[in-house]
Amino acid sequence: MRRYERIARDLRDAINRGDYRPGDTIPHEPELMERYGASRHAVRTAVAALTREGLVIPVRRRGTVVRDRAGRRRVRRGLLVRRDHRGYVMPAAAREGEPWQVHGRPRRDTVPIPARAAELLGLEEGATALRRRRVTSPEGEPPFQLVDTWIHPDAVADAPQVAERDTGPGGYLDRLEEAGHGPLSWAEYIRVRMPAPDEARLLGMPTSMPVMEIARVGTSARTNAPVEATICIIPGDRVELVTQLRRAPSARWRDRSAHHDGS
Amino acid sequence: MRRYERIARDLRDAINRGDYRPGDTIPHEPELMERYGASRHAVRTAVAALTREGLVIPVRRRGTVVRDRAGRRRVRRGLLVRRDHRGYVMPAAAREGEPWQVHGRPRRDTVPIPARAAELLGLEEGATALRRRRVTSPEGEPPFQLVDTWIHPDAVADAPQVAERDTGPGGYLDRLEEAGHGPLSWAEYIRVRMPAPDEARLLGMPTSMPVMEIARVGTSARTNAPVEATICIIPGDRVELVTQLRRAPSARWRDRSAHHDGS
DNA sequence: CAGTGGTCTAGACCACAAC
DNA sequence: TTGTGGTCTAGACCACTGA
Numbered sequence: 001m002r003r004y005e006r007i008a009r010d011l012r013d014a015i016n017r018g019d020y021r022p023g024d025t026i027p028h029e030p031e032l033m034e035r036y037g038a039s040r041h042a043v044r045t046a047v048a049a050l051t052r053e054g055l056v057i058p059v060r061r062r063g064t065v066v067r068d069r070a071g072r073r074r075v076r077r078g079l080l081v082r083r084d085h086r087g088y089v090m091p092a093a094a095r096e097g098e099p100w101q102v103h104g105r106p107r108r109d110t111v112p113i114p115a116r117a118a119e120l121l122g123l124e125e126g127a128t129a130l131r132r133r134r135v136t137s138p139e140g141e142p143p144f145q146l147v148d149t150w151i152h153p154d155a156v157a158d159a160p161q162v163a164e165r166d167t168g169p170g171g172y173l174d175r176l177e178e179a180g181h182g183p184l185s186w187a188e189y190i191r192v193r194m195p196a197p198d199e200a201r202l203l204g205m206p207t208s209m210p211v212m213e214i215a216r217v218g219t220s221a222r223t224n225a226p227v228e229a230t231i232c233i234i235p236g237d238r239v240e241l242v243t244q245l246r247r248a249p250s251a252r253w254r255d256r257s258a259h260h261d262g263s
Numbered sequence: 264m265r266r267y268e269r270i271a272r273d274l275r276d277a278i279n280r281g282d283y284r285p286g287d288t289i290p291h292e293p294e295l296m297e298r299y300g301a302s303r304h305a306v307r308t309a310v311a312a313l314t315r316e317g318l319v320i321p322v323r324r325r326g327t328v329v330r331d332r333a334g335r336r337r338v339r340r341g342l343l344v345r346r347d348h349r350g351y352v353m354p355a356a357a358r359e360g361e362p363w364q365v366h367g368r369p370r371r372d373t374v375p376i377p378a379r380a381a382e383l384l385g386l387e388e389g390a391t392a393l394r395r396r397r398v399t400s401p402e403g404e405p406p407f408q409l410v411d412t413w414i415h416p417d418a419v420a421d422a423p424q425v426a427e428r429d430t431g432p433g434g435y436l437d438r439l440e441e442a443g444h445g446p447l448s449w450a451e452y453i454r455v456r457m458p459a460p461d462e463a464r465l466l467g468m469p470t471s472m473p474v475m476e477i478a479r480v481g482t483s484a485r486t487n488a489p490v491e492a493t494i495c496i497i498p499g500d501r502v503e504l505v506t507q508l509r510r511a512p513s514a515r516w517r518d519r520s521a522h523h524d525g526s
Numbered sequence: 527c528a529g530t531g532g533t534c535t536a537g538a539c540c541a542c543a544a545c
Numbered sequence: 546t547t548g549t550g551g552t553c554t555a556g557a558c559c560a561c562t563g564a
Contacts, residue, residue: 002552028529039554044531052457060530061563077340077453081508186508192455192475192499194315210473210499212455216508236455236473245344245449245479265533291548302535307550323549324544 007036007046015055015066025063026056052208054237067204070141070238077243081186081216089173089230092214093239099139104202106134108165117150120189120217120229130156130163132172135202143203146233155181155220155227172228173218181220181227189215190241199233210236270299270309278318278329288326289319315471317500330467333404337505344449344479352436352493355477356502362402367465369397371428380413383452383480383492393419393426395435398465406466409496418444418483418490435491436481444483444490452478453504462496473499 001009011026020026027035032043047064050056059065075093083089094100110128118125130151137144151172156163159179162172177184191213200207211233218228264272274289283289290298295306310327313319322328338356346352357363373391381388393414400407414435419426422442425435440447454476463470474496481491 004552030529039556041555042553045552058530059563060561061528063529072454077506081510183510185510188504188506188508190453190504190506192473192502194473210455210457239455241451241453243340243451243453245451247344247446247448267533293548302537304536305534308533321549322544323542324547326548 003036003038004042004045004049007032007038007043008049011046011050012053012055015050020066022066022068024066026066028063048208051206054206054209054235057204057206068142070137070144072238072240073138073144074240074242077241083173089216092232093144093234094138100136101139103135103137103143106132108132108163113150116213116215117148117229117231120215120231121150121152121226123152127153129153144234144238146199146202148231148233150229150231151176152225152227155179176218176220176227180222183221184218184227185221186216186218189217191215192236195233195235203233203235205235205237212236212239212241266299266301267305267308267312270295270301270306271312274309274313275316275318278313283329285329285331287329289329291326311471314469317469317472317498320467320469331405333400333407333501335501335503336401336407337503340504340506346436352479355495356407356497357401363399364402366398366400366406369395371395371426376413379476379478380411380492380494383478383494384413384415384489386415390416392416407497407501409462409465411494411496413492413494414439415488415490418442439481439483439490443485446484447481447490448484449479449481452480454478455499458496458498466496466498468498475499475502475504 014020015026026047029040029043029047032038032046033040036043047056047058051058051064054067054069056064057067073093077092081089109131111131113121113123113125113127113129113131115125117123117129117131118127121129123129130153132149132151133147135143135146149172151162155176158181159172159175161168161175167175173184176182192210193213195203195205195207195209195211197207199211200209203211205211214232214234216230216232217226218230219225220227277283278289289310292303292306292310295301295309296303299306310319310321314321314327317330317332319327320330336356340355344352372394374394376384376386376388376390376392376394378388380386380392380394381390384392386392393416395412395414396410398406398409412435414425418439421444422435422438424431424438430438436447439445455473456476458466458468458470458472458474460470462474463472466474468474477495477497479493479495480489481493482488483490
């Protein structure tokens with residue numbers, strides 16, 4: 001067993017035993033170096049392993065903190081866009097009636113549009129667009145998802161209220177639909193990738209843990225072009241998509257009583 | 264710009280320019296150390312960055328090889344289990360009639376069941392079970408998916424032919440259904456994680472790139488318990504799940520002509 | 527301002543796997 | 546046998562940032 005493996009194992013066991021609880025810090029680097037007679041590199045390699053596993057997260061000035069692992073949420077995937085009583089699209093992970101909270105304060109900025117959002121909206125990379133950004137989770141849990149909503153500049157021109165702080169009853173989607181783009185239709189794109197540093201920071205997750213990216217693009221019924229894109233980033237250890245499958249008509253089932261053996 | 268960033272940028276540009284083509288090796292470590300006057304650590308950090316991006320993959324003895332990036336496949340997700348003319352479940356990524364190939368030779372082993380498969384089949388971890396393992400891709404492309412099929416030991420007892428090399432017409436699923444478990448019903452579970460070293464090796468991908476894990480569990484109509492689980496691992500840069508969404512009945516659309524503003 | 531993160535040097539040894 | 550991967554030592558300096 002390698003030295004860093006031994007250090008990592010000891011720390012992992014201690015965390016799993018509860019010697020260190022969520023929010024506690026594990027011993028800092030100089031102490032681990034002394035305790036194991038190891039170089040800083042070896043200690044850092046050990047802690048990096050725990051970080052990749054999502055057990056701990058380094059926090060500047062405080063030390064390496066044991067992460068609150070809230071467990072995996074099963075996200076039931078259907079084919080429906082659900083909207084809550086205010087008209088906002090419900091998080092796919094939300095159970096009916098379940099209270100959700102916002103972490104920090106939601107942002108509303110006009111920023112240079114990154115490659116992925118530009119691709120989804122059919123824009124040039126580097127142009128600026130309106131972004132709404134918020135971090136949410138089920139009530140009482142650590143951050144679950146980072147949600148960015150991008151609105152196409154043309155659509156903002158059609159429905160200026162979508163750029164306001166208060167988008168009015170039913171939210172920005174109703175404004176877009178009223179402005180001649182309704183009824184919107186949506187497609188969903190799911191990818192796997194590593195988080196950008198700012199995404200990881202906002203989600204309280206290590207950059208070495210992958211995320212699931214769920215992008216939903218709303219297309220105008222009038223122009224048949226994308227008008228809004230919502231990109232949802234979820235830490236990989238927090239989510240599992242679940243779907244009940246049906247048997248396709250071609251997926252025959254022959255039971256043993258019906259034994260005519262047709263090719 | 265950090266030294267390793269500069270090295271990484273130069274190599275990235277050279278690869279994108281086509282100076283190094285898929286299958287070529289980039290200059291090896293001693294040469295890069297000399298060319299940039301950098302330590303091995305700095306050079307390795309630079310190459311590690313390219314590896315994370317999926318541009319290159321280290322191959323023992325050959326060097327660091329430029330990866331054949333076959334691009335992302337859009338996997339249209341529906342709710343149906345499709346089976347081909349032989350009765351086998353079709354890869355979700357397969358287009359109708361598209362030829363697929365197998366990489367290496369399919370394996371059929373009785374091995375200790377890992378945690379994930381045990382969980383899906385409701386077995387104790389460490390017990391042994393029958394695994395069929397194969398790596399497939401669309402014809403002519405590098406490995407796309409690693410598919411492991413696990414069959415519950417009880418189900419093997421019910422339908423011994425599923426453990427044979429030739430599982431007969433319609434494949435193992437027909438054998439299970441004939442043995443009294445039909446019609447099977449399936450659920451699908453999608454997760455995000457980092458690959459195990461052997462998974463990464465079989466898929467020709469770096470261990471620092473995430474994978475999408477798509478698990479399909481078949482449940483017996485008779486016992487109402489899982490009888491088979493198929494776990495499909497796909498490199499994160501090769502796949503995108505796509506779903507067309509429908510509007511839920513509650514997701515009202517009010518057009519501007521119908522302006523009665525009902526709360 | 528302490529304790530991380532990140533970068534960097536200049537060495538070392540062993541394992542592994544493909545050519 | 547060669548060129549990786551991986552591990553390790555023993556240093557160094559700077560940046561960041563939250564208590």
